[in-house]
Amino acid sequence: DIQMTQSPSTLSASVGDRVTITCRASQSISSWLAWYQQKPGKAPKLLIYKASSLESGVPSRFSGSGSGTEFTLTISSLQPDDFATYYCQQYNSYLGITFGQGTRLEIK
Amino acid sequence: QVQLQESGPGLVKPSETLSLTCAVSGYSISSGYYWGWIRQPPGKGLEWIGSIYHSGSTYYNPSLKSRVTISVDTSKNQFSLKLSSVTAADTAVYYCARQCDYGDYEGVFDYWGQGTLVTVSS
Numbered sequence: 179d180i181q182m183t184q185s186p187s188t189l190s191a192s193v194g195d196r197v198t199i200t201c202r203a204s205q206s207i208s209s210w211l212a213w214y215q216q217k218p219g220k221a222p223k224l225l226i227y228k229a230s231s232l233e234s235g236v237p238s239r240f241s242g243s244g245s246g247t248e249f250t251l252t253i254s255s256l257q258p259d260d261f262a263t264y265y266c267q268q269y270n271s272y273l274g275i276t277f278g279q280g281t282r283l284e285i286k
Numbered sequence: 287q288v289q290l291q292e293s294g295p296g297l298v299k300p301s302e303t304l305s306l307t308c309a310v311s312g313y314s315i316s317s318g319y320y321w322g323w324i325r326q327p328p329g330k331g332l333e334w335i336g337s338i339y340h341s342g343s344t345y346y347n348p349s350l351k352s353r354v355t356i357s358v359d360t361s362k363n364q365f366s367l368k369l370s371s372v373t374a375a376d377t378a379v380y381y382c383a384r385q386c387d388y389g390d391y392e393g394v395f396d397y398w399g400q401g402t403l404v405t406v407s408s
Contacts, residue, residue, distance in 0.1 A: 212393070214395075271393075275347075276334065
């Protein structure tokens with residue numbers, strides 16, 4: 179199966195900061211990567227699909243990039259509502275679906 | 287608006303079978319999409335369990351495949367999860383979700399249930 183490794187596991191930042199989270203796949207997944215935001219006690223919320231496409235209704239300060247095995251999620255200017263845990267997720271029609279272990283974004 | 291709602295026992299004994307159902311409203315399962323189950327142990331990350339197509343074809347996480355069965359009941363617009371021979375390691379919040387099967391959204395979970403905590407304990 180395909181392993182997804184996120185870094186860092188925890189990120190401390192301040193409101194207004196630009197932050198980047200990285201997700202690496204153990205083999206090429208082309209651009210079949212999504213990013214989700216999860217807040218405590220809630221289901222994950224889709225932010226980015228196909229590596230760089232912004233889901234409808236998601237603020238434009240969120241952006242995704244990458245292809246193959248290395249991907250990034252960038253938040254251009256952190257807002258108080260953005261402090262949450264972020265997960266990447268890959269999709270492969272033969273090998274199934276895997277999530278990264280998550281990156282907790284906390285207030286510095 | 288598509289809505290999903292998980293239901294089932296919140297407590298299951300070790301070695302028994304965990305059974306959950308996901309009721310879908312606002313969309314007819316028979317119209318398309320995959321429908322999936324994802325779980326999250328307390329304080330840990332997300333793990334995909336498996337998915338079922340509206341036609342009934344399934345695919346599962348290889349690490350759970352021997353214990354998992356997902357089925358669909360289009361007449362009731364719901365799908366179900368059975369996980370056999372459970373242990374404490376299966377304690378988790380279980381989510382059901384709609385999985386896209388087209389274009390750039392392929393493989394993405396766009397609608398999720400609120401999740402239900404299942405504890406495995408005697």
